[in-house]
Amino acid sequence: xxxxxxxxxxxxxxxxxxxxxxHDLTCQRGDRLLFSGLQMDLQAGQLLLVQGxxxxxxxxxxxxxxxxxxxxxxxxxxxxxxxxxVRETYQQSMVYLAHANGVKDDLTPVENVQIYAGLxxxxxxxxxxxxxxVRMGLAACLDLPARVLSFGQRRRxxxxxxxxxxxxxxxLDEPLTGLDVRGVAEVETLLREHVQAGGMxxxxxxxxxxxxxxxxxxxQIGPVMQxxxxxxxxxxxxx
Amino acid sequence: xxxxxxxxxxxxxLLAARRKGDWLTSQFFFVMVVSxxxxxxxxxxxxxxxxAGGVLWVAALLASLLSLQRLYADDHRDxxxxxxxLSPQPALILALGKAIAHWLIFGLPLLxxxxxxxxxxALPPDAIGTLVIALAIGxxxxxxxxxxxxxxxxxxxxxxxxxxxxxxxxxxxxxxxxAGAVDGVLAGLGxxxxxxxxxxxxxxxxxxxxxxxxAALRVSVD
Numbered sequence: 001x002x003x004x005x006x007x008x009x010x011x012x013x014x015x016x017x018x019x020x021x022x023h024d025l026t027c028q029r030g031d032r033l034l035f036s037g038l039q040m041d042l043q044a045g046q047l048l049l050v051q052g053x054x055x056x057x058x059x060x061x062x063x064x065x066x067x068x069x070x071x072x073x074x075x076x077x078x079x080x081x082x083x084x085x086v087r088e089t090y091q092q093s094m095v096y097l098a099h100a101n102g103v104k105d106d107l108t109p110v111e112n113v114q115i116y117a118g119l120x121x122x123x124x125x126x127x128x129x130x131x132x133x134v135r136m137g138l139a140a141c142l143d144l145p146a147r148v149l150s151f152g153q154r155r156r157x158x159x160x161x162x163x164x165x166x167x168x169x170x171x172l173d174e175p176l177t178g179l180d181v182r183g184v185a186e187v188e189t190l191l192r193e194h195v196q197a198g199g200m201x202x203x204x205x206x207x208x209x210x211x212x213x214x215x216x217x218x219x220q221i222g223p224v225m226q227x228x229x230x231x232x233x234x235x236x237x238x239x
Numbered sequence: 240x241x242x243x244x245x246x247x248x249x250x251x252x253l254l255a256a257r258r259k260g261d262w263l264t265s266q267f268f269f270v271m272v273v274s275x276x277x278x279x280x281x282x283x284x285x286x287x288x289x290x291a292g293g294v295l296w297v298a299a300l301l302a303s304l305l306s307l308q309r310l311y312a313d314d315h316r317d318x319x320x321x322x323x324x325l326s327p328q329p330a331l332i333l334a335l336g337k338a339i340a341h342w343l344i345f346g347l348p349l350l351x352x353x354x355x356x357x358x359x360x361a362l363p364p365d366a367i368g369t370l371v372i373a374l375a376i377g378x379x380x381x382x383x384x385x386x387x388x389x390x391x392x393x394x395x396x397x398x399x400x401x402x403x404x405x406x407x408x409x410x411x412x413x414x415x416x417x418a419g420a421v422d423g424v425l426a427g428l429g430x431x432x433x434x435x436x437x438x439x440x441x442x443x444x445x446x447x448x449x450x451x452x453x454a455a456l457r458v459s460v461d
Contacts, residue, residue, distance in 0.1 A: 066325060067325070068321060068324065068325065068460055068461065069461045070461065087327075088327045088328075089327075091325055091326065091327040092327045094325070095325075096321070096322075096325055098318050098321055099318070100316075100317055100318025100321070101317070101318055102317060102318035102319040102321065102322040103317065103318075103319070104250075104254060104317065104319060105317070106254055106257035106258055107253065107254070107257070111253070115246060115249075115250045116322065118242060118243070118245075118246030118249075118250075119243060119246050119247070119250075119322065119323055119326045120326055120327065121240075121242050121243055121326070121327060121328070122242075123242065145257075
């Protein structure tokens, strides 16, 4: 296990010095032990691909990383400090895309993204939000209530929220669910851009991803089910 | 922090404006329940005046329960509650914002309707004034304590019934002091004592309820 270097406060503004790590994480759901002693270390400019079969605890792991759930044992650290202690800084730098999109049916995509930013303490005017929504392929439905959008389109609204937030760390739970081929390609581009600019991504997916040129780390939760040929990074520590 | 609080309030008001039917239900429920009493117990003004304070208050409590069931449930279902809890601000600010928004949507219209319903019960003007003041102090209590119940019963099956059983006993001080204030004016005793006690209870709720609600929300999304 590599321990983080103690850095001075003012250096934290440099995204390339950020680090997310998990130490001996144990997760229990009811009576079932999902994983124990899980170690993980993610540096700026890296993408962590969490793999494992259904029900192995991928989502539980992401929720532990996001701070929504508390681990049975062990801790998650942001720049070497427990995320419980630096909650405010950590949540400022992190966005979490869950299974549920968090998109309100009665609001338009622009309003949804605007409120998403407002909840993070950021003021965003529609002129800043619309180009991002257009990039996500929602040009035709900017002022429609999200109720009439398809599942994939709502997923795109949620992804636009991530982009507008400008957060450093993206935690994405199955971001490709419901997206069409072009949507998947767009997300691959976003991931590549984000990671190459010094961002960090933790994600799960069951779809093959083309991530050439992205520094990818693999994390296997539970037994290996199949070999995925599309990403050629060595498997990290198994749970 | 202010931006977060204002965003939470504005968001709920915007959602309420898009779905008027949802929140008008509890206002109509309030009017209906109160209007049933003169029909049920007869039109004797003296008798009506005696029960007016209690009836209006009980109806307000029941109407609040109706609107509280969805306070967090919708946000829980579509995942936006998780997103709000992941904001850098503490959960107690979220709970406070939700309570303020709920009061603006539920409590404030009640203050407008209550004097009209007071007339139905042959209440004299000074008693109606006291009723409105008591409701103005007391309805925030309903929103704040109701938030605790809504957060605790989040995601449970039959949460609505449980919410009722859990929250109604907590409402009792508001009911006693609120209805007592109106009775005090009718009896010529004045309402200052009751209103001050109601105000103290509201202050206590304002301090404690958002904190408890925030903790309950964290537990229920875990």
